[in-house]
Amino acid sequence: MRIGVIGAGYVGLVTGACFAEAGISVLCGDIDDTKVSCLKLGEMPIYEPGLAELVRKNVDTGRLDFTTNLTEIVRTTDVIFIAVGTPSNRDGSANIRNILEVSRIIGAEMREEKIVVTKSTVPVGTSQEIRETIENLSSIPVHVCSNPEFLREGSAISDFINPDRVILGVASKFAESRLKDLYGSFMKNTDAIMVMDLASAEMTKYAANAMLATRISFINSIAALCKEKNADIQMVRKGIGTDCRIGLDYLNPGAGYGGSCFSKDMKALIKMMSDLNLDPSILLAVEEQNEHQKTLLHHEVVGRLGNDLTGKKIAIWGLSFKPNTDDMREAPSLVTIEALLEHGASVSAHDPRALEEARRRFGMRISFCEDQYEALNDASALVVHTEWDCYRHPDFERVKSNMRKPIVVDGRNLYDPDWLVSKGLEYYSAVSSETNYERTE
Ligand SMILES: NC(=O)c1ccc[n+]([C@@H]2O[C@H](COP(=O)([O-])OP(=O)(O)OC[C@H]3O[C@@H](n4cnc5c(N)ncnc54)[C@H](O)[C@@H]3O)[C@@H](O)[C@H]2O)c1
Structure with missing residues (x-):
């Protein structure tokens, strides 16, 4: 069996690499030709622990390949996973334009029976729409399935390989048995595969x-x-x-x-x-x-330093929405930084992996530091936004000596307030009662 994955983002790339690692031949496609060219060279468009090694290894063995030619995927694979983005429309509904575009390509290009599996998160009823779109363009049988993905960025590979459960929304025994075989190739506990109807899978x-x-x-x-x-x-x-x-x-x-x-x-x-x-x-x-909740951290800063932050530098540790990813989509740090800039502050930021993404978003509006302590130089406050390991046990002597004012706003409850205060720092937290210690000045 050869599988195709359309959409080589966080979900598609992990799906493709993990199936390839299980010994299955995978062709992964994306409309973004820069992304595909990078992937062919073994360069990752995203940071996800272990993914680069897994992709390179499986590319080297010849089990995993990338293409921008979606027709090739449709023509040469038996099971096609759709993992394209489904962003929000203005009214909040999920935009399934990408899904339908891919469905039209499948309908127009398929030459034999296919299993088409949606991994993207789609509104209830979308599988039905996918089937109708394909069937309008082809009379060859198609088995549309819903297989929503539950991986968490940062632990995506182990989540994919050892899932709590796999949800299979199917409308045919044929598709059910092929998909069970596919997942059975790497899952230790196949009892965790739950078969249900399409709408229930989408809803789940x-x-x-x-x-x-x-x-x-x-x-x-x-x-x-x-x-x-x-x-x-x-x-x-x-x-x-x-x-x-x-x-x-x-x-x-x-x-x-x-x-x-x-x-x-x-x-x-x-x-x-x-x-x-x-x-x-x-x-x-x-x-x-x-x-x-996303507004609380900058309110802590303003509460301590005042509304006018002109001439004050605020350091941010952690930009990604959670540790072990470079993903900044909807990250709370975006809200804090925009608010601090509005109050006139200058912002210097550190993140172990998301600096490139942050540069793309903020350009010259904030400064970026490769070293977490450098970000603190002359800062009037430090806001810890993401619980990366490197922020858990910092050298507080260095923190204090680098800063203009040793004020720490702990957004993730990483530190012991008593310890910080004993070291001569001020501790603030949006969610802890251990706050508002005596000022250091
Ligand atoms: N990121 C997660 O943690 C996660 C977890 C579970 C489910 N999901 C769902 O999976 C889907 C994908 O999410 P993601 O985070 O991987 O998105 P992503 O933006 O990282 O990747 C989507 C990819 O699809 C490609 N694409 C878009 N339109 C295309 C088209 N017409 N043809 C070919 N490629 C196309 C894009 O270029 C991009 O590379 C979404 O529906 C999301 O809600 C995401």
């Missing part, structure tokens, strides 16, 4: 992301109350998270959720519900809380 992805986003907004709301009541949110988190009905995951208070998926998928879900006159108020509240 949205419901999962909405649940996770809800947990984050929930814990951030509780953290705000803890701060007012002098309760320790970390203890409360442990206190509730050890209840096996609740669990600890996605209950870390912080600067709000970011990334390409949560907000986009929440908006799409809200639109789907509103279109059906169903009440999306729970989802709206989750999104609203998150937007508010």
